[in-house]
Amino acid sequence: GENVEQHPSTLSVQEGDSAVIKCTYSDSASNYFPWYKQELGKRPQLIIDIRSNVGEKKDQRIAVTLNKTAKHFSLHITETQPEDSAVYFCAATSGGYQKVTFGTGTKLQVIP
Amino acid sequence: ETGVTQSPTHLIKTRGQQVTLRCSSQSGHNTVSWYQQALGQGPQFIFQYYREEENGRGNFPPRFSGLQFPNYSSELNVNALELDDSALYLCASSSVTGGSGGYTFGSGTRLTVV
Numbered sequence: 001g002e003n004v005e006q007h008p009s010t011l012s013v014q015e016g017d018s019a020v021i022k023c024t025y026s027d028s029a030s031n032y033f034p035w036y037k038q039e040l041g042k043r044p045q046l047i048i049d050i051r052s053n054v055g056e057k058k059d060q061r062i063a064v065t066l067n068k069t070a071k072h073f074s075l076h077i078t079e080t081q082p083e084d085s086a087v088y089f090c091a092a093t094s095g096g097y098q099k100v101t102f103g104t105g106t107k108l109q110v111i112p
Numbered sequence: 113e114t115g116v117t118q119s120p121t122h123l124i125k126t127r128g129q130q131v132t133l134r135c136s137s138q139s140g141h142n143t144v145s146w147y148q149q150a151l152g153q154g155p156q157f158i159f160q161y162y163r164e165e166e167n168g169r170g171n172f173p174p175r176f177s178g179l180q181f182p183n184y185s186s187e188l189n190v191n192a193l194e195l196d197d198s199a200l201y202l203c204a205s206s207s208v209t210g211g212s213g214g215y216t217f218g219s220g221t222r223l224t225v226v
Contacts, residue, residue: 034214043202044155046158046214081207089154099168100144100145104207 002027002094006103013080015109021106024072032093033066033073034100037079039086047088048075080110116138118203118218121161123167125193133188135203143167144186146178147202155202161186176205190223212213 003026012075013019025033031052036044050057050064050073061080066073077084090103115138125131137144143162156172161180175191175212184205190197200222204215 042221043217045214045217049214098161099170100159101157102147105152105154 002030002092002099004013004090004092004100004101004103006090008106010107010109012109012111015080015082017080017095017109018073019076019080019108020085021088021108022072023092023103024070025092025101026071026093027094028068028071030094032037032091033064034091034093035064035075036089036091036102037086038089038105044089063107068098077108080108082110082112084108085110116203116216118201118221119125121219122222123224125223127193127195129193129195130189131192133190133201133203134225135186135188135205136216137184137186137203137205138216141205141207141216142184143203143206144180144184145206146186146188147204148172148197149200149202149220151155151199153158156225158188169215171201180208193225218222 006023020077028083034049037047038044048064061078063076087105087107089105091100093100117136119134145160146158149155158172159169160167164180177189180186201216201221202220206215
């Protein structure tokens with residue numbers, strides 16, 4: 001089955017700096033890669049996603065890149081703000097039934 | 113309001129007991145997936161239901177079972193509870209439209225087994 005690895009597990013940045021979280025996946029058939037943000041005690045919320053036919057996608061301060069050949073994808077947050085502090089999960093979707101495999105999460109702390 | 117509701121929000125059970133968790137999917141979504149999230153971990157796929165049938169299963173024993181109803185709501189049943197079953201159980205709904213799409217998660221049920 002699919003295996004998704006994510007790093008770093010924790011990341012501290014100064015407010016205004018950029019943050020980068022990287023993930024790798026194992027199943028070459030995976031074709032959809034969502035990113036979720038989970039604040040303490042709350043549900044995961046989809047923040048951005050990318051499909052396998054696209055190499056990069058941007059939404060305001062958030063961007064995601066995908067390298068299908070190398071089977072890795074990354075989340076980039078620019079101009080970080082304290083409210084960006086949360087746990088971020090990458091995920092990969094494979095199989096006809098949309099099974100989503102999550103990474104182990106990155107705890108991002110933005111220091112004011 | 114995301115439209116995915118789960119009940120109950122919190123639950124305490126004794127080892128060996130059985131539990132039923134409930135989920136109402138978002139309007140227009142016909143697929144429900146259940147995940148177990150232990151403290152400090154990522155969500156782990158339990159199974160998915162589509163058209164009232166199990167449509168994929170993760171690495172969970174048979175004592176984890178489920179149902180989906182004609183209105184697309186779903187139940188997760190866990191028998192013979194073990195201490196390690198203590199976790200946040202998340203339900204996510206999605207729409208199978210011929211392509212992959214993001215999940216909408218419910219707020220979860222926090223299960224504590226003592």
